Amino acid sequence: MRPGQGLLPLEKAPLVCSLLLQAPPGEFAQVVQDLRALVHDEELLRREAARVGAWHSKNHFPPVQINEHTVLVTRYNDLGGNRFFDPQDKLSFAFYHLSGVASEYRLHDVLLDEGELQRGALHKGLKEYVSCHFPTGNCCVFRKNARKTQIFVACIEAHQYQPSGCWNGLWKSDWTLALTPVTTQVTGIFLLQMHYFNGANLHVTVSKSVSEPLNVTDQSQLSIDFVKLVKAEDTKLHMAILENMQALSEDIWGKNLRRKLPITRTFINWNRLLNEQPL
Template identity: 45%
Template sequence: MYLEDVAMLEEQQDEKLQVMRNLLKQAPPEEFNEVFNDLRLLVDDDSLMSQEAACLWALHNKVYFTPVRQEECEVLLTRHNELEENRFLDPQKQVSFKFDHLRKQASDFQAHAQEDKKGEMWRRALYEALNIYVSSHYAEGLCSVFIKDTAVRKILVACIEGHLNRPSAFWNGLWKSEWTVGLTPTSTSAQVTGTIDVHAHYFEDGNIHLTVCKEVSGTLPITSEAQTAQDFVKLAEKADNQLQADLAEEYQKMNDSHLKAFRRQLPITHSTIDWEKMVTARIVERLNNAWLG
């Protein structure tokens, strides 16, 4: 009987851990800390929480292109510039650094020069053109450009991140995109592919999370580094503008129909959930258990 009880407890622990992982992976951009703290109160098991926190925190920061702005570096955290576990590259300032995902702090800066001079010319030209666009169109936006070598071609990876967090107004938003430009030595054109992701989270007396993903593709004529970079920026800007127009049109449709229906029908009880009361009751229960124990 003892072994059966142990096996059942382990199964329950594994199930609880999987549920916790799934919830943390669904944390909206810039809200991992809030989701973690809420789960910590509900799970009431710090050892279990600590098993997954660091790994999932790092994944969250890389998936949503967390910006790092310090005197020594200004770069986005992505899978493309991760050198090893918790160490990243800023190709623009040619430094590598260690990153604490929990504190969101960079340290241990080391020089990291780009050996491929020709590739660096392409990367820097694309970054300079893209940075002008991002600075004028994204509030608090940041971009980074990385270069990867394969046996056949060089691949430029451009990442853009722009977020607005307004928790006092009960909403947060993120617009990010990832672009690849393939440069083949004998080709006169470059293939471009991109993915634009938009996240909006509204949480006043409810929880509405909008996620939009758009795939983009095209080709660019390869001329000089500067001209090709300018052509790429025009392609990215056109895709951004089209998606923004589509979202504005769709939002108007939702506001005229679906959102009004939500307000009439949800919640079924016709009353809001008092989350503060539920959390307070949970804390009181834990204190009573500790006192009686």
């Protein structure tokens, strides 16, 4: 009996869904392909892949190239029916979550008022920051209306997918600004995911939420202050991760592993071993 053949369809579906939900960033299509060889139920796999694939994409902000600029696929520009909004060119497009391909572009009307000018200023400032500090980074700023309150959501993603090197990594964050007179509260959510699978299966997930006040004066100053806030919080998280990884490396290599090695009465260059560990 081949793997998966002994399970009923109602038993397979939760297992398939669970495994798809655990797919690391950049590996969803590969997980679907691997499951195809296990479950032997193409109809069920297509149904679950389509359903979970939409969640997976909107949760990991995959970038799409449209007219020589990049748009992120997120829940903030989701128009329903697998269509998404490009705030730069004012277009909507269909996105196929399994292949990562965008098509079927259509014009999407947007009111060019003061709120849209503010969104454009935020996007410009954030794009300059991301271009300088994230070699493979992308960003988008989306606008939402809640009665009379202007709400902007800024999304950042930077990834390195190196399956040939047996590792993949994603850094993403989204920032919500609900503009109110004088002062507004900025809420940010970070998510960092790494997967290393060279002779092991190591998953690392780091998440963090922040909330800070921001003064509101004019469009240009708001954009400058917002980028400063994002940069400061990015740096804090980056430094904290480096410190924790260094402490973890020293604990594993310098203490736990060293105690388990045989006594040979020879010196081991632990710094060299640490430096030779693949990133």
